[in-house]
Amino acid sequence: xxxxxxxxxxxxxxxxxxxxxxxELGVEPVRNTPAGVWGKGDLAAGYRxxxxxxxxNRVILHLAEVDAESGDQLYDGVHGLDWSQHLxxxxxxxxxxxxxxxxIRHTQYGxxxxxxxxxxxxxxxxxxxxxxxxxxxxxxxxxxxxGRLAVGIDLGGDxxxxxxxxTEKGIAPLKENLAAALLLRAGWPEIAxxxxxxxxxxxxxxxxxxxxxxxxxxxxxGRQRPRFGFERWLGHQPETWLSLRQEAERRAHxxxxxxxxxxxxxxDQDRAVIATAWRNIQxxxxxxxxxxxxxxxxELALPDTWEGRGLVLTNPPYGERLSERRELAALYGELGxxxxxxxxxxxxxxxxxxxxxxxxxxxxxxxxxxxxxxxxPATLLLFQVDEASAMxxxxxxxxxxxxxxxxxxERAEMLANRLRKNLKALGGWARxxxxxxxxxxxxxxxxxxxxxxxxxDQVHVQEYAPPKSVDTRAALERLAEALAVIPEVLGVPxxxxxxxxRSRQSGTQQYEKQSSTGEFFTVHEHGCALRVNLxxxxxxxxxxxxxxxxxxxxxxxxxxxxxxLFCYTGAATVHAAVGGATRSLSLDxxxxxxxxxxxxxxxxxxxxxxxxxxxxxCLQWLAQPATPDQVxxxxxxxxxxxxxxxxxxxxxxxxxxxxxxxxxxxDRLSSDGLLVFSNNFRRFQLDEALEQAFEIREVxxxxxxxxxxxxxxxxxxxxxxxxx
Numbered sequence: 001x002x003x004x005x006x007x008x009x010x011x012x013x014x015x016x017x018x019x020x021x022x023x024e025l026g027v028e029p030v031r032n033t034p035a036g037v038w039g040k041g042d043l044a045a046g047y048r049x050x051x052x053x054x055x056x057n058r059v060i061l062h063l064a065e066v067d068a069e070s071g072d073q074l075y076d077g078v079h080g081l082d083w084s085q086h087l088x089x090x091x092x093x094x095x096x097x098x099x100x101x102x103x104i105r106h107t108q109y110g111x112x113x114x115x116x117x118x119x120x121x122x123x124x125x126x127x128x129x130x131x132x133x134x135x136x137x138x139x140x141x142x143x144x145x146x147g148r149l150a151v152g153i154d155l156g157g158d159x160x161x162x163x164x165x166x167t168e169k170g171i172a173p174l175k176e177n178l179a180a181a182l183l184l185r186a187g188w189p190e191i192a193x194x195x196x197x198x199x200x201x202x203x204x205x206x207x208x209x210x211x212x213x214x215x216x217x218x219x220x221x222g223r224q225r226p227r228f229g230f231e232r233w234l235g236h237q238p239e240t241w242l243s244l245r246q247e248a249e250r251r252a253h254x255x256x257x258x259x260x261x262x263x264x265x266x267x268d269q270d271r272a273v274i275a276t277a278w279r280n281i282q283x284x285x286x287x288x289x290x291x292x293x294x295x296x297x298x299e300l301a302l303p304d305t306w307e308g309r310g311l312v313l314t315n316p317p318y319g320e321r322l323s324e325r326r327e328l329a330a331l332y333g334e335l336g337x338x339x340x341x342x343x344x345x346x347x348x349x350x351x352x353x354x355x356x357x358x359x360x361x362x363x364x365x366x367x368x369x370x371x372x373x374x375x376x377p378a379t380l381l382l383f384q385v386d387e388a389s390a391m392x393x394x395x396x397x398x399x400x401x402x403x404x405x406x407x408x409x410e411r412a413e414m415l416a417n418r419l420r421k422n423l424k425a426l427g428g429w430a431r432x433x434x435x436x437x438x439x440x441x442x443x444x445x446x447x448x449x450x451x452x453x454x455x456x457d458q459v460h461v462q463e464y465a466p467p468k469s470v471d472t473r474a475a476l477e478r479l480a481e482a483l484a485v486i487p488e489v490l491g492v493p494x495x496x497x498x499x500x501x502r503s504r505q506s507g508t509q510q511y512e513k514q515s516s517t518g519e520f521f522t523v524h525e526h527g528c529a530l531r532v533n534l535x536x537x538x539x540x541x542x543x544x545x546x547x548x549x550x551x552x553x554x555x556x557x558x559x560x561x562x563x564x565l566f567c568y569t570g571a572a573t574v575h576a577a578v579g580g581a582t583r584s585l586s587l588d589x590x591x592x593x594x595x596x597x598x599x600x601x602x603x604x605x606x607x608x609x610x611x612x613x614x615x616x617x618c619l620q621w622l623a624q625p626a627t628p629d630q631v632x633x634x635x636x637x638x639x640x641x642x643x644x645x646x647x648x649x650x651x652x653x654x655x656x657x658x659x660x661x662x663x664x665x666x667d668r669l670s671s672d673g674l675l676v677f678s679n680n681f682r683r684f685q686l687d688e689a690l691e692q693a694f695e696i697r698e699v700x701x702x703x704x705x706x707x708x709x710x711x712x713x714x715x716x717x718x719x720x721x722x723x724x
Contacts, residue, residue: 329357
C-alpha cells in the first residue's frame with residue numbers, strides 16, 4: 001500500500017516537532033492541525049511511526065471522509081465503505097468517536113451509528129456479524145467536525161504514549177510523549193551525542209530519565225508494547241512489520257554498545273515515588289543506566305565520576321492548592337541555588353504550570369516554549385547556568401514579592417461569607433429534620449462554579465467543568481481559593497475534603513472508578529443506613545436531590561410490591577423496604593452497583609429472599625413479557641440521560657426513548673399502582689401522547705428539599721397511574 005493518508009495526533013503544542021519527526025520516519029507532513037499532523041506515506045511508514053514516534057498519541061490510517069449532517073447521513077456514509085477489506089465477519093471491533101454537531105450531540109450516539117453501519121454492511125444472510133469488544137481486532141476512529149466525518153483505522157490500537165514500562169504512576173505523572181518533547185526542546189539529543197549527562201532533581205516516577213535514556217540509546221519507544229492495533233487488521237503486512245521489528249532490535253543492540261558510559265540520575269524526596277521509579281526503570285531494562293535515590297532538592301550533587309557538562313531537566317509541582325502555591329517560591333529558590341552550586345556550565349530546563357515563579361531561580365531564561373500538560377497550560381523555561389545568566393540576589397522584601405498575590409482575594413472571602421450564610425440557614429434545618437447529608441452550596445456565585453455537599457463530617461466538592469472560554473489557569477486558581485477557605489469555614493481538616501470535576505458523562509463513565517481508596521462509610525437518612533464513598537467513583541452512592549422522593553416512597557410502601565429500575569446503589573429500595581414493602585426487585589446493569597445495593601439492604605437487616613437485587617439491562621428486561629410475579633404496586637424509575645454501555649444491547653436516549661420506557665414500565669404496574677418517574681435531563685419534555693394514555697401529575701416541586709430549592713431543575717418528577 002502506497003500513498004496512504006495518515007492523521008497522527010499528539011499533545012497540543014508539539015505539532016511542529018511531530019512533523020519533523022514524521023519526516024524522518026517516512027511520513028511526509030501535509031498540514032498541521034491543533035494537536036495533530038496530516039501526512040502521506042506507505043504502510044511501512046505508518047508502521048514505523050507506530051514503532052518509533054516518541055511524540056505521537058495515535059496513528060490513524062485515513063479511509064474516507066463522509067457527510068454527517070445527521071445520524072442517518074452518517075450511517076449511510078459509513079455503510080458505503082467496503083469494510084470487508086479490514087474486518088472479518090466473525091471479527092471484533094470498537095469505535096472511538098469524537099466531535100458533535102446539531103444533530104449528533106452525544107459521542108455515544110455517533111459511535112452507535114458507526115457501529116450499526118459496520119455491522120449491517122458485514123452481516124451475512126445466515127446472521128453472522130462482527131461484534132463489539134474491549135480488546136478488538138480493529139479499532140475504528142471516527143472524528144466528526146461540523147458536517148463531515150473522518151473515518152479511519154487506529155493502527156496503534158491504544159495511545160502510543162504508553163510504552164509499557166510505566167504501570168504505576170507518581171503524583172502528577174508526566175506523559176511519556178510530552179517528556180520526549182521536553183527533552184527535544186531542551187536539546188538533549190545533541191547533549192547526549194557529545195557525552196553529556198542528565199539530572200532530574202525532582203524526578204517523580206522517572207519518566208523524563210527513562211525517555212532520555214531510550215532516546216540516547218536509540219531504543220524504539222514502541223519496542224516493549226505487547227501488541228499494536230494493526231496486527232489483527234485484515235490489511236496487515238506481517239513481512240513488512242517483521243522487518244521493522246528486526247531493524248529496531250539491531251539498532252537497540254548497537255545503541256547500547258555505543259552508549260556504555262551513559263549515566264542519568266534522578267532524585268526525589270518522596271521514598272514511595274522513588275520506589276515506583278526504580279520499578280519503572282527495571283521494566284524499561286535500564287538498570288545501570290538510570291540511577292535514582294531519595295534526596296531533597298537542596299542536597300543536589302553530581303557523582304564524582306561524572307566529567308563534562310550536561311542537562312538538568314525537571315518538572316516541579318505546580319501548586320494546585322493555594323497553600324501549596326505559597327511554598328513554590330521557596331522551592332524554586334532552592335532549585336536555583338542547588339543548580340548554580342553543582343552544575344555550572346550546564347543547561348537547565350524547568351517545565352512548569354507556574355512560570356511566574358521562574359525568577360525565583362535567580363537565572364535569566366533564554367528560551368520559553370508554550371506547551372500543555374494535559375489541559376493545563378504550561379511553559380518550558382530554558383537557562384544557561386553561568387555567571388552571565390545569573391540575576392542579582394533578591395532583598396528580603398523582594399523575596400516576599402516572588403509569591404504572586406492572589407488575584408482579587410476578596411473573591412475567596414465572598415465565598416467564605418456565602419458558606420457561613422448557607423450553613424446558618426441550612427444547618428439548623430438539617431438538624432431538625434435529622435438529615436446528615438445535604439447540599440450546602442450549588443454554584444451560588446458564578447466565580448465559584450461548584451457544588452459542596454456535607455456527608456456528616458466529610459465534605460464532597462464537585463467542580464463543574466469550566467466552559468472553553470474560561471482560562472484553565474484562572475479556573476484552577478479559583479478552585480485553589482475555594483479549597484483554601486472551605487476547611488476554615490466548616491471547621492474540618494483538609495483531609496476530610498474530596499474534590500472532583502463534574503463534566504458531561506458518556507457510556508459507562510458513571511460506573512468507572514476514579515480512585516481505589518475503598519473509603520466507604522455509613523450515613524443515615526430517615527431511619528435508613530446507607531453506605532457512601534466520596535472518593536472512588538464519580539457519584540457518591542447517594543443522590544442527595546432525591547432525598548424527598550425516597551422519603552415519600554418509604555411512607556407509601558407499606559404492604560406493597562416495589563420495583564426499582566436503574567436502581568443504582570438501591571437507596572430507594574432500602575427506604576421502601578424499611579417502610580414495609582412486602583417484597584422488592586431492584587435492577588441495574590452495573591455489577592459494582594448491584595453489589596453495593598445488596599450491601600445497603602444487608603446493612604439494614606433486610607431479607608434478601610424478599611428483597612432481591614439483580615444485574616440486568618433494564619431495557620432488555622422491560623422488553624420481555626411480564627410474568628405473574630413481575631407485577632408491582634409501586635415502581636420507581638430514574639434512568640440516566642444517555643447510555644450506550646457495552647453491556648446494553650441498545651442505546652438509551654431518555655428524551656427519545658422515555659415514551660416506550662414508561663409504557664413498558666406501566667405494563668409491570670398493577671391496575672391501582674403508581675409509577676414514580678424521574679430524570680435529570682435539563683431540557684426534558686414529556687411526550688404529550690403519554691398524557692392521553694395515562695393519568696400523569698408532575699410533582700417536581702414537592703420533591704425538592706430546602707437545600708435544592710436554589711436549583712429547581714436538578715431533576716423533574718412525575719406520578720403516573722393507569723386511567724380508570
